[in-house]
Amino acid sequence: MAVTDTAIEAIKQMIVSGELQPGDRLPREADLAARLGLSRNSLREAVKALALIRVLEVRQGDGTYVTSLDPALLMETMAFVLDLQQDASVLEFFEVRRILEPAAAARAAVRMADAEVAAMRALLDDLGEDPSADDQLACDVEFHRLLAIGSGNRTLASILESFRQPTYRARIWRGLTQTGAVHRSLAEHRSILDAIAAREPEVARAWATVHVAGVERWLNEMVGPEPDGAPAVLRTASAASPRPPNHSIRRLP
Numbered sequence: 001m002a003v004t005d006t007a008i009e010a011i012k013q014m015i016v017s018g019e020l021q022p023g024d025r026l027p028r029e030a031d032l033a034a035r036l037g038l039s040r041n042s043l044r045e046a047v048k049a050l051a052l053i054r055v056l057e058v059r060q061g062d063g064t065y066v067t068s069l070d071p072a073l074l075m076e077t078m079a080f081v082l083d084l085q086q087d088a089s090v091l092e093f094f095e096v097r098r099i100l101e102p103a104a105a106a107r108a109a110v111r112m113a114d115a116e117v118a119a120m121r122a123l124l125d126d127l128g129e130d131p132s133a134d135d136q137l138a139c140d141v142e143f144h145r146l147l148a149i150g151s152g153n154r155t156l157a158s159i160l161e162s163f164r165q166p167t168y169r170a171r172i173w174r175g176l177t178q179t180g181a182v183h184r185s186l187a188e189h190r191s192i193l194d195a196i197a198a199r200e201p202e203v204a205r206a207w208a209t210v211h212v213a214g215v216e217r218w219l220n221e222m223v224g225p226e227p228d229g230a231p232a233v234l235r236t237a238s239a240a241s242p243r244p245p246n247h248s249i250r251r252l253p
Contacts, residue, residue: 003038007046010036015055015066026056026064070154093163094216098209100160101144104151105192105208106201112150117197120146124189136182143189147208150196184214 014020026032026047033043047064050056057065120143127139141164148157188211195204 003042004045004049007036007038007042008049010038011046011050011056015069020066022066022069024066026066028063091216091219094212094219097160097163098212098216100156101147101212102205102208104148104153104156104160105196106205107152107156108147108150109196109199109201109204111152112196116146116150117193120150120193121197124186124193127186129186131182131186136185140185140189147192147196181218185211188214 011020011026020026027035029040029043033040036043047056047058051058051064054067055069057067059065123139123142123146127135131139144164145161148160151157188207191207192204192211195201195207
């Protein structure tokens, strides 16, 4: 194991054991390096690495502190990595959403407060029955955010939020190209919410599965390998489907 990795593991164990709590300040660099039997340079590199993933916070002139370790804070790194993924992997993101989001919906049916259910109902009501694709997409993003929060599990909510950007472009494309997609999505949102309001977790789980699987199924139909074996790309939409201004786009917009 590299010396820097050893230093990272040592600091992690101090946090896991409870010796260092969220918000605690690390011992002085010289003292901690001597205690761990490491050079100060190795310790410094370990601190930089842990600061990058939001485990530690370096405050100039004050010292190094353990962050709050809040799941949303720690998941920021994963969200950044996911944003860098290529379009060909978007199907994998939807597969994970299909596993996690129904679980969130089922938990929300048990845990979500009545006031939160009412807020989600108002969100859908304000959208109206004939929304534009842009308005529906904005509502879609907020609906799923509130649903994840309503699960009562901050880690689950943070993971689902990290999948928002990688799947966002596919959802835009579906709204533009698939006839009836906007109204279908709104109807499915209402069915999910009705099940949550009725405190029926398995019904909420089933409707959430149908909802995410519908987008995934459409994407499977639209994405395929290039003849030369290049990574998967979005197939050209049918002539009857509206297209974005740049008809030459070969990848997800």
